[in-house]
Amino acid sequence: AIRNAEPxxxxxxxxxxxxxxxxxxxxxxxxxxxxxxxxFSKHSRNSYTVGNIHFQAVSLDGFTESFLTCTGLICTAGxxxxxxxxxxxxxxxxxxxxGQYEQYCNAAYLKSMGIKVLDHFTSSAPELIDxxxxxxxxxxxxxxLTKEILESIIKINS
Numbered sequence: 001a002i003r004n005a006e007p008x009x010x011x012x013x014x015x016x017x018x019x020x021x022x023x024x025x026x027x028x029x030x031x032x033x034x035x036x037x038x039x040f041s042k043h044s045r046n047s048y049t050v051g052n053i054h055f056q057a058v059s060l061d062g063f064t065e066s067f068l069t070c071t072g073l074i075c076t077a078g079x080x081x082x083x084x085x086x087x088x089x090x091x092x093x094x095x096x097x098x099g100q101y102e103q104y105c106n107a108a109y110l111k112s113m114g115i116k117v118l119d120h121f122t123s124s125a126p127e128l129i130d131x132x133x134x135x136x137x138x139x140x141x142x143x144x145l146t147k148e149i150l151e152s153i154i155k156i157n158s
Contacts, residue, residue, distance in 0.1 A: 031125035089139035
């Protein structure tokens with residue numbers, strides 16, 4: 001769906017940080033009132049808004065719509081979200097999940113590419129403001145080589 005989508009850039013940021021409570025997220029993002037935040041939270045069953053922050057339950061369709069139309073994404077340093085943000089040319093800020101070695105590795109590589117990496121989310125408002133004001137999106141077009149890879153695997157195993 002992401003590969004075939006046409007992204008736009010509306011003035012909101014999409015947030016998915018499952019390791020942080022809604023309260024922790026609200027405390028940080030409320031310090032940046034000029035930005036519309038669309039937060040997808042595993043801690044929310046119902047949607048609600050506090051000031052400029054819109055909390056909603058995690059859903060693939062809702063997240064995809066928000067992501068495709070956002071200016072930037074704040075998420076963990078997993079693989080899929082950051083790769084999709086880079087592919088779509090979205091601003092990206094990542095926070096590796098504590099105790100997840102692969103996320104620290106991903107974060108280190110993303111940082112070397114110029115992506116904003118935060119050690120933690122709490123007390124990060126000044127760094128987020130700098131990211132919003134000064135960062136540029138990185139866009140890399142990853143070629144779709146699925147067919148070629150599958151054909152080579154079949155050929156090797158034939």
